[in-house]
Amino acid sequence: MASHFSSVLRLTDLDDFITPSQECVKPVKVEKKQGKSVARIQIEDDGSYIQVNQDGVKQKLEKAKITLNDCLACSGCITSAESVLITQQSHEELFKVLHNNKTNDKEQKVVVVSVSPQSRASLAAHYDLSSSETGKRLTSFLKSLGVHHVFDTNFSRTFSLLETQKEFVERFQKKEQDCKALPLLTSACPGWICYAEKTHGEDILPYISSTRSPQQMMGSLVKCYFAEQQGLSPQQIYHVTVMPCFDKKLEASRSDFYLTNDETREVDCVITSGEVLKMLEAENVSLKDVTPVPLDTLFSNVSGDEYLSHAGSSSGGYLHHVFIYAAKQLFGEEIKELTYKTMRNKDFQEVTLERDGVVLLSFAAAYGFRNIQNLVQKQKRGKSPYHFVEVMACPSGCINGGGQVKPESGQTPKELLQKVEDLYKADLPVVPEEDVRVFELYETWLQSVGSDRARELLHTQYHTVEKMTNGLTMKW
Numbered sequence: 001m002a003s004h005f006s007s008v009l010r011l012t013d014l015d016d017f018i019t020p021s022q023e024c025v026k027p028v029k030v031e032k033k034q035g036k037s038v039a040r041i042q043i044e045d046d047g048s049y050i051q052v053n054q055d056g057v058k059q060k061l062e063k064a065k066i067t068l069n070d071c072l073a074c075s076g077c078i079t080s081a082e083s084v085l086i087t088q089q090s091h092e093e094l095f096k097v098l099h100n101n102k103t104n105d106k107e108q109k110v111v112v113v114s115v116s117p118q119s120r121a122s123l124a125a126h127y128d129l130s131s132s133e134t135g136k137r138l139t140s141f142l143k144s145l146g147v148h149h150v151f152d153t154n155f156s157r158t159f160s161l162l163e164t165q166k167e168f169v170e171r172f173q174k175k176e177q178d179c180k181a182l183p184l185l186t187s188a189c190p191g192w193i194c195y196a197e198k199t200h201g202e203d204i205l206p207y208i209s210s211t212r213s214p215q216q217m218m219g220s221l222v223k224c225y226f227a228e229q230q231g232l233s234p235q236q237i238y239h240v241t242v243m244p245c246f247d248k249k250l251e252a253s254r255s256d257f258y259l260t261n262d263e264t265r266e267v268d269c270v271i272t273s274g275e276v277l278k279m280l281e282a283e284n285v286s287l288k289d290v291t292p293v294p295l296d297t298l299f300s301n302v303s304g305d306e307y308l309s310h311a312g313s314s315s316g317g318y319l320h321h322v323f324i325y326a327a328k329q330l331f332g333e334e335i336k337e338l339t340y341k342t343m344r345n346k347d348f349q350e351v352t353l354e355r356d357g358v359v360l361l362s363f364a365a366a367y368g369f370r371n372i373q374n375l376v377q378k379q380k381r382g383k384s385p386y387h388f389v390e391v392m393a394c395p396s397g398c399i400n401g402g403g404q405v406k407p408e409s410g411q412t413p414k415e416l417l418q419k420v421e422d423l424y425k426a427d428l429p430v431v432p433e434e435d436v437r438v439f440e441l442y443e444t445w446l447q448s449v450g451s452d453r454a455r456e457l458l459h460t461q462y463h464t465v466e467k468m469t470n471g472l473t474m475k476w
Helices: 080-086 091-103 117-127 131-145 153-173 190-203 214-229 247-252 273-282 318-331 369-380 413-425 436-446 452-458
Strands: 040-043 049-052 058-061 110-115 149-152 237-243 269-272 306-309 348-355 358-367 388-392
Touching: 091 110, 091 269, 091 273, 110 117, 110 131, 110 153, 110 214, 117 131, 117 237, 117 273, 117 306, 117 413, 131 149, 131 273, 131 306, 149 153, 153 214, 153 306, 153 318, 153 436, 153 452, 190 247, 190 369, 214 237, 214 247, 214 436, 214 452, 237 247, 237 273, 247 269, 269 273, 318 348, 318 358, 318 388, 358 369, 369 388, 436 452
Parallel strands: 110 149, 110 237, 237 269, 358 388
Antiparallel strands: 040 049, 049 058, 348 358
8 A cells, every 4th residue: 555645545454644634633742942043844745754853954853653642533544553443343354354254254243234325325426316216236246245245333323312302301300410421422423532532532532422422332332232142152243334534533532432341342343435336336336327226224313215314413413312311201391393593614513402591502503623622612611501512523414424435636625525415414323212123222232212221231430541641541
């Protein structure tokens, strides 16, 4: 593989890489000398750092070295240190497993691929197809390679929404007794979780929802429930997810999502939307030329041959659903439509519930690290006015993840983003509380929403990461 990267970043045999449009947040240390002005730093084409003194004299500095301990998951860089964890998180690895299934009768794996709706919308925009049509053709393509089941993480997201709703109401009701009960901050974005663990620790972690992301909900569904129903051990299943961002690879690698007794991860491999495009190109296939097949319905939100989604944001609609649920459960208010108020920018919005001039609920959506940092600083100073915040690391949220398909020639990123969002929101919405199949699973597998069994299988925990000179102490 070449040492430079094209428009699609492939996470194999990595060199250290920083995108041209973003500089890493870790600075080069410049020693100040008394009586002299601070030098200016410039970055050369080869990535080296040059200190330019006031008199014009240039001095080459040691190249900044970024490790996982320094990384804030800002999506600005991918480093060789991270490749240690994600060597097996690539489409090449999926090809290897599929090839082994065809050539080795003794070590067969049941291959399950769970596709996120954001990735499906990204591929749909690239091929000028609808989201559902893309899903049917992608299912056909993957099964032609030897994949056994293709699921939809909208299904597992229903569990995430139901558990988050329950968690918020419980926290709200004990807010007078527990000063750290609120605000509840969402946990579906691994970039945000990584930042919180490495940078703010116990100042922020107690406020983050313990509910798993849809990816890891599906991990539990596939490796626990599905494996048992199929009479398989978790090790016999190779579970792949298709996601819009690279941080999902790191999320799948967390020790919290490793089944120790079965010696397997709940999600074995994460590939991005762009990597799916690479798979299609490697097979000389266009989705437009693939014959569609019926959608898998076991773990998919479908009605007939069309996908269903959730209302609200294209990052999962957490604010939307939790707000409506909480308004009804806590205050008996039936909310039909939410009114969003844009604050500093389009990536920071508020929704409130008022009665007789009194604010009963104050929710917000904060996307991108600029807004996240403002949110965190307010929270640490005890100045946050919110009860709940939907937090996403990427500006514009998940549909704008770093792993999405890149714009084509003549297409601007803004145009592509709008197209992807339109396709994402074209799917008909489903209300989590009305998903009969999900509640059947609760009854047969989990007992009820928020039960001890659900907490064991559908929730997780977070860890303060301390910097050490002799190695990493993190839980990744």
